[in-house]
Amino acid sequence: MAVLRRITRPLLATPFVIEGMRALRRPLPLAAGTKSWARRLGAPVDDPLLVVKLNATVQIGAGGLLALGRLPRTASLVLATSLVPATLAEHAWWKEEDPELRKDQLLEFAQRIGLFGALLIGAADTHGKPSAAYRARTATTRGRKKAHRSVARTGGHVHAAIDTVGSGASAAASGTGRAMHSAADSARAKLPQR
Missing domain, CATH: 1.10.287 (Helix Hairpins)
Incomplete structure (x- = not known):
């Protein structure tokens, strides 16, 4: 099981590190989505560009920790938390009117849900040791x-x-x-x- 953890953690962390680097390189398209998403929820976001950069930094940092096996439960939980607003801002498939784009966005959304589930499993993994409860x-x-x-x-x-x-x-x-x-x-x- 330890070998499996050493293999799967970096695999699970890779999309977050890549996405975080992409967001730091090109934050403007994501900032527009973040601002409209925050407006719909009624959450005031003064600087959506800063929010995108902060989320990207968190994804790179937590993804790196998870890949290295450092604080894996905490890193998994942080990544799962950061995944929610990014998914809602970037893959709002219900807003797409073009059927082809809607299908693509729905597929991306479903993949994100799968990642979210895998991260929750990672956050609950006690390395074979009994849980605190x-x-x-x-x-x-x-x-x-x-x-x-x-x-x-x-x-x-x-x-x-x-x-x-x-x-x-x-x-x-x-x-x-x-x-x-x-x-x-x-x-x-x-x-x-x-």
Whole structure:
């Protein structure tokens, strides 16, 4: 699996690095699309050229990190996030009136959706190690079991101490011992069963 990761990460990162370099070389056509897309969403963009350059820089940087295997989960998530506005700005197939252009834009849009899915898989890849959620669940379960064993041991010690005190004491001490036995038993009964 490690070999597969070393091969697929650079393959997945390549389109983003290439697209980021293309956007830095020719940002004006993308800036026009970004401005119209932002206007439709009601998001004020003062300098669409700066937004395009910033997005391109993020794509090159995160793509490079992903290709090198550095912070791959974070890089995948950043690339997936940067893919959304770029796709909506560049491949709005629903706006095309020419059937041939519409089909081409739809194909590009579908490819971007596929890349988005692959990046989400990359963002979730834990390299075969348990996820943080799994580790938290098992730690909680282990802690609960440890507490259960500890209380069970303590209850046994309490019973032994009560028996020791009660054996040489008067009837009043014996009544107190029975009450303490009862309290220890009820505390043990309230523990969640495994």
